[in-house]
Amino acid sequence: GAGVSQSPRYKVAKRGQDVALRCDPISGHVSLFWYQQALGQGPEFLTYFQNEAQLDKSGLPSDRFFAERPEGSVSTLKIQRTQQEDSAVYLCASSSNFRNEQFFGPGTRLTVL
Amino acid sequence: GQQLNQSPQSMFIQEGEDVSMNCTSSSIFNTWLWYKQDPGEGPVLLIALYKAGELTSNGRLTAQFGITRKDSFLNISASIPSDVGIYFCAGRGEYGNKLVFGAGTILRVKS
Secondary structure, X not given: XXXXXXXXXXXXXXXXXXXXXXXXXXXXOOEEEEEEEOOXXXXXXXEEEEOOEEEEOOOOOOOOEEEEOOOOOOEEEEXXXXXXXXXXXXXXXXXXXXXXXXXXXXXXXXXXX | OOOEEEEOOEEEEEOOOOEEEEEEEOOOEEEEEEEEEOOOOOOEEEEEEOOOOOEEEEOOEEEEXXXXXXXXXXXXXXXXXXXXXXXXXXXXXXXXXXXXXXXXXXXEEEO
16 A cells, blocks of 8 residues: 555664664655654654654654654664663654644564563 | 543443543644554554534544543444554644644453
8 A cells, every 4th residue: 555664563672782763654745753652652752854854853762862864755763772661662654734644654663672 | 741631541342332532631732633553553543633623523433622622532333343442542732743642542342
C-alpha cells in the first residue's frame, strides 16, 4: 500500500551501541513526526519536521537522540550510546498540510540489552 | 505540560453491547483524534474532530468534540470481536502540530 513504512521492524542493540531507525512517509506529506511509545503507554512526541526543516525537537529526551530529514522525504532517527531506558517502540507519522490527521507507520521495536 | 486523562483504563464487555470512553484535558485542544492500535502495529486513525461541538460518525463509531474544547468521547455501537484492541485519544493544542495522547483504553469483547 501507500502508507507510512518503517524499518527495521525490530532492533536489538547492546547497551552503548548506536542505532538508526528509518521512516518513509506517505508520498507528498510535508509533515513528519517521531513518537516514542513505552510498554502500556500512549505515544509521546519526540520531534517534528516540515519538509526538511526540524521545527520542534522539544520531546527528544537527551542529546543522544538525533533526527534528520535532509531531502524532505525519508527521515532517520538516530540514537547514540543506547541505554536500557531507550527500549520502546518508535513510531513515525506523517500528515499533509491541509488537515492535522497524522497517519502512523507500524513502528520499530527497539530492545536494548 | 499538556496531559490527557482517558477512561476507563480497560473494559470487558459482551458482544453486541455499546461502548463509551472519554478523554479530558486541563488544556484547550483545537483537534481531537481517536486511534485504535492492535498488538505489534501502529495506531490507526478512526475519527478526527476539528470544531467544538462537532459530532462525527464512522460506521459504528461516533465521536464528539466537547463544547469546552477540553474533552471528547468515543462511542462504539453493537460491539463485535474485532473491536478488541487499545483505543487512544489524541489532541492537538493551540500551538504547534504535535499530538498529546491519552494512556489508552483496553477493550476486550466476550463473544
